[in-house]
Amino acid sequence: MILQDAKTLLEVKGLHASVNGREILKGLDLTVRAGEVHAIMGPNGSGKSTFAKLLAGHPAYELIAGTVQFEGSDLFALTPDARAKAGLFLGFQYPVEIPGVANSQFLRLAYNTVMAGRGKDELDPLEFDDLVRERMKLLEMNPNFLDRSVNEGFSGGEKKRNEILQMALLEPTVALLDETDSGLDIDALRIVAQGVNSLLNKDNAVVLVTHYQRLLNYIVPDYVHVMEGGRIVKTGDRSLALELESRGYDWIVGAGADKAVTA
């Protein structure tokens, strides 16, 4: 929802970044305020995932120029784990498997580390068990999943639910969800989307990175941005996504249309 006088949570200015020496982001600007849902769309290779990973601090992505203010502070001054503690969350497109580490153990360590970083109370295993089981209901997850190794042998849908479960536990201020809809069947998509919707409130914000507009039928964005060549080339509302679905990206990209418009 777009609110009057909402606090700016994320302010991205003139962002340039490279991976393996190749420049992918070429002047990206974006402003996200509390309460908002943003969707970043665009063809493959336009830089959507790079943007998400750069913000979260993946070591392979290198900042060339530009600034990102997260709740008024320099995001890039923080290590990746400090960004998580500060309230930034990345939902991975391809979550890694961690054999031998029980999900319950991993989730509790993540929860306690992040909460300790925010000066909040840590939970003992029993207290945490209550919390995690309650949040799991939100995502219609099987309790046996707590005993399994992190993401190991998970189906695509289970991995994505696990990502949203982590978001539910860590209660981020800004969640970047990278292709959360990919690999989900229609039921899983609905459940994951419901999970995200239930976590939205007037103090946080979500940035959905997606290739298809189908997710946006379930999580309704306030702004839709189209990325091309490492920049946002068009910004609109929900109707832009629908238009993209029927017309593809070519009409924007080909026309060279509107120059970098920010929300």
Added chain:
Amino acid sequence: MSAVIQNLVNQPYTAGFVTDIESETVAKGLSEDTIRLISTKKNEPQWLLDFRLDAYRHWLKMEEPQWPNVHYPKIDFQNISYYSAPKPKKLKTMDEVDPELLRTFEKLGVPMNERAKLAGVAVDVIFDSVSVATTYKAKLAEVGIIFCSISEAVQNHPELVKKYMGSVVPTGDNYYAALNSAVFTDGSFCFIPKGVKCPMELSTYFRINTQDSGQFERTLIVAEEGATVSYLEGCTAPKFDTNQLHAAVVELVALDDADIKYSTVQNWYAGDENGVGGIYNFVTKRGLCQGARSRISWTQVETGSAITWKYPSCVLIGDHSVGEFYSVALTNHRQQADTGTKMIHIGKHTRSTIVSKGISAGHSNNSYRGLVKIGANADGARNYSQCDSMLIGQSSGAHTFPYIQVQNPTAKVEHEASTSKIGEDQLFYFASRGIGAEEAVSMIINGFCKDVFQQLPMEFAVEATKLLGLKLEGSVG
């Protein structure tokens, strides 16, 4: 390869101090005269001298094994001192132990004195070659358990030593076992009589303190019918830039329904990051499940030594006997490990389990080598083996050499293996959830080794995780 992982696995060796104690060391070199000298110094009976000389004559005819996947310059066996003892060495109570020595063990965190009582651990301490003190001997004697140095056992229980020593690892078994049989200077002896369950964990700490000295300890554990014992062994050594040889022999004998659990945390000095110095750890460990339904379980956490060459094995003779091997071997820098086990199934319905976890970092090489042999009469024998390797960085190596020989069609043998890697993406995943690299590596490695750590007695499990540079979450296990 992130710098953080490098730092984590490259933590400096903290047990690398030399204790300044006057010691009595015989001149370097090996001959029948050296052996006679050792035997005389230890006031040994003739049969034991004969045992030593027989071994020495075998050894002279043997070749150093070339088959392990390890490389090192040829050892000059004449440049080693075969006997080194702290002076004075006759000790009756802990008060008589050199305080310097006690401080050494304090630095090592060895639970002696009151700490030993609290921990409920009886410790036999081998410093260089001589057993310094055995705690809790009296308490154990009440239930008929003999726990002392092998030298004392030779004096006080010669019939037991004579009966069992060499019965599992014969004098001519292999190159290093033969060498050990010729020159061993001390070690531990443990005898659990029929029907006795040892009321506490027994523990031995080995430490090599003298430069250019070899350590050849000999351990013999016998569990009679229905007896059970859990035995812990820890090893450290100071830093020297020369290599030191450690060639131990451990023999275990389990009679009907006996149960022996043998756990090792080995942290010998591994050499520096360029591979200078460190211990050559060439050890023969073997258990004989002689009786029906007996069980021998080896658990080892191998983190030290420049070279490790070690295959704790089980010979399963008794019907329904059980052999187990749980191993974590961590190598870093230029360390080389070629370690594994042998499970020899001879009796009917014998079972064995092998769980091996190898972690290689730096430029190290880590090999698992294991033999599962099912004899013709071992009807219904069963083996399960799992060998997992984890690579850290780009320059380390992991190898698996499984040997399986089955001569009985009713046997069932399973082998599983995997190789994984701690990568940037895993660490980033943890980081994005607020978890720093140190804790992430700790959790990943801990998860990887979980099946083995679960087998360790509590205090050793703690030491093991600490040794791997890990921090354990209080209740997570």
